[in-house]
Amino acid sequence: MWELMAIPVLTSAAALWFGRNTSSEEHRIVQQTFEHYHIHVKDGKNNRYPQLVREYKSTKRIKLIYRTPLALEEKTLRTLQQVLSVTLDQEVNVSFKKWLIIEILKNKMPSYVSYGEVPYRKGWMVPLGKNRQGWHFHHFDHTPHTTISGTTRFGKTVMMKVMMTYLIEHHPWDAQFVIIDLKGGLEFNRYQNLQQVKRIASDPIEALYALKQVQKNMKERMDRFKRQGWSNIVDTPLSQRLFVLIDEAAQLTPEKFMEKEEKKTLAQCQSILSEIARLGGALGVRLVYGTQYPTSNVLNGSIKQNADLKVSFRLGSDYASKVAIDAYGAETLPSDIKGRALIKTHEVKEVQVPYLNHEEIWKRIGGYEVAKQTVVPNETGEDYVRLG
Ligand SMILES: Nc1ncnc2c1ncn2[C@@H]1O[C@H](COP(=O)(O)OP(=O)(O)O)[C@@H](O)[C@H]1O
Ligand SMILES: [Mg+2]
Structure with missing residues (x-):
């Protein structure tokens, strides 16, 4: 023996x-x-x-x-x-x-991969990253919502930009974006004139307005789905998808020290986000929810429950990792490699997220810039391309 x-x-x-x-x-x-x-x-x-x-x-x-x-x-x-x-x-x-x-x-885990190396995939796919086994993609029609967590400066925003660029490059006529960039618009404002970008909100009041528009759009879709007897967009002839990207979502969490009005605005944002998470998937709305600190009040229950892809860059503790991806491990990701993430679906995989900078983004999708009128937020404004 x-x-x-x-x-x-x-x-x-x-x-x-x-x-x-x-x-x-x-x-x-x-x-x-x-x-x-x-x-x-x-x-x-x-x-x-x-x-x-x-x-x-x-x-x-x-x-x-x-x-x-x-x-x-x-x-x-x-x-x-x-x-x-x-x-x-x-x-x-x-x-x-x-x-x-x-x-x-012998193939090693890459410590850097450039966006230029990402292979082409058909359908509503986005690259998540590469590891020893090769490339890993996310299919937004199979799993509509996703959360992206991680300590600041490890790659959350870059990953969202990778998703946006890939989707626009591959679905220029069908991908639509509502972007809530709560770093005051610093990261995404320069993309506001892209034909595919319907709205960029850079503070909670603008965020609420943008989310109400998404809610209204969902309601219209719901009515149409009922009329047609449809239950899920993937089984319909509709080719458009609406992506709601939220960067620094913790800024939408009501805090004790806030004024009553501000709290109310944020609570309304949270409630619409829950609704998008619950009902949006079937209607063609895809939520990408990025947050630094994934505590349970930031990553609200219905978003977490409905996000079947969870991504995490490095986090400070095993507890935070467990909250972010339901598994330990994000706390042991290398501290000297940017863009290294864990992706969790039914299993956890480590990948290196592709990198691209603004110049590269612009080279690829800047051609879709159009002259836009500034839309003044009001309750009746309609600036979405209707489904059809
Ligand atoms: N996938 C990546 N590959 C290589 N470097 C990256 C990658 N993602 C981010 N970085 C580097 O880290 C910096 C911070 O990334 P960023 O996405 O802004 O972090 P976060 O949004 O999590 O704070 C970037 O400016 C870039 O220099
Ligand atoms: Mg960021």
């Missing part, structure tokens, strides 16, 4: 079993792992370790094949895989089929 032995050092007898000498650094590390985790069988007084019988190397992978006197149990294989992936900082697959097969994939 394979046993866990408390003999930490390699005996000279066991050394014989390591078999042929090889200069491979990976093999050396695998051997050390066998020793440290006591992966051997006892043969009289000796410990018999797996013996390397073949080593294949290519530019993409290294495959090490070991002979073992007995099969290894599943738990040992998983431990080996986990320890080796972390030690080598590479993707490692460990399996047992007559031989113990250890495959080390």
